[in-house]
Amino acid sequence: MTLWRYCLALVAALALALPQATEAAERYITVASTTSTEASGLFEHLLPGFTEQTGIEVRVVAVGTGQALKLARSCDADVLFVHHKPSEEIFVAEAFGVARHDVMYNDFVVVGPEADPAGLRGKGDVAEALAAIAAAEAPFASRGDDSGTHKKERALWAAAGIDVGAASGTWYRETGSGMGATLNTAAAMGAYALTDRGTWLAFRNKAGMAVLSEGDPRLFNQYGVILVSEAKCPYTKSESGQAFVDWLIAPAGQQAIAAFELGGQQLFFPNAAGGGS
């Protein structure tokens, strides 16, 4: 009797744990994207419009670009929406992705304490700005997580001719976490950091930090979208995924991206080929 009751309870609890039928019946796609698009609030602004038009729910998993690419390689996402063109092109070349499309851009900025101990202000050349940080051995908070921003940052250090690996743990500090967490760390340490402008504008804990170097063409930040290939990943929801890609690069999606503003400032600029403004 006791055992029978025990089994009954086990079955009941298992039934609760399993996904409800309604959950599975809905049309949805999984998009692996970057922390910048989520933390800035872009998706909360974009997705309701798309879902209303198409009836397709978009589930965004926001991780660093490096991790997003890995998720897609394990076939755990239908669409990739990230910002590191070289890695994206490799992804498509390896036949994991169907095709890569430009969607939008913004730029990276170097932020740091308003007191600016390394004297970055007015240095439009980002390599010079980074060299000034290294020369002053002023603390710099790096993502250190193989994200798109981290890859960009390492490329910029290389362009400045500075080996940050040797300085790791001294003035060069790798947080190994997302953009927001790294900015929180930088704010608390009075450190410099490289961030995309979208995350920066949406970031609420600026605590005495300011944008100190911006405008270098090398700070350009291109976002791309890729449908995961059904040939490599049989579970890919190609039809719904393609609908999302098409919508993003069509005038409807491009205008929705352009309309996203925070405090009167536009965060992302649509630049899909042949679409938008």
Added chain:
Amino acid sequence: MDDFAGAFSAAFRLIATLDPGLAEIVGLSLRVSLVAVGLAALVGLPLGAALALLRFPGRRALTVAMNALMGMPPVVVGLIVYLLLSRAGPLGVLGLLFTPTAMIAAQFLLVVPIIAALARQVAEDLWAEYEEQLRSLGCAPGRAIPTLLWDGRFSLITAVLAGFGRASAEVGAVMIVGGNIDHVTRVMTTAIALETARGDLALALGLGVILMVLSLVINGAAFMLGETARAGAR
């Protein structure tokens, strides 16, 4: 200090306005953690009692392993469940990654060792007390398990609550296997992590305050229930 004041006003505002977004997140948090702990109790309590009562080879090793697993980092459990449920993994065909079910599975694995290890201790103490009596009644150790669990039910509530505390407070595992997807797998702890990443520390802490209040309510309810039942049992 502004953040502390802001946190309480944010928490109060969210509760007072019955924020629908918050209700959804709290609801999912409770559903995931309660189901995970319920399942873990159904497995962990008998398992712990069996470890205390039955004599079989490898019992000591299993006991030590169970105790050690109590300290398993949630992020490691999350990683294991992720690798199992990933489309590239052995259970990929189920398509359970990034669903509440995956989160329940991860929390279940985290909580079973805690409940089993604590239940083992309770059962062992009771067995030391009642062994002779139960044996004289012709009750074998295996048959004594339900009796001892029932007898120790008030102490075992604490074991289950410890498991619930672990499940509802962890962020590492549910972040990896759930993905913190808005309206789908976003729970209290992952929402706190997101608001921290957005630099909205007051709102993040406000959510933390609400999580602690919830935990207080659940623990309070369990305590009252235990007290009432104990009074009734006398």
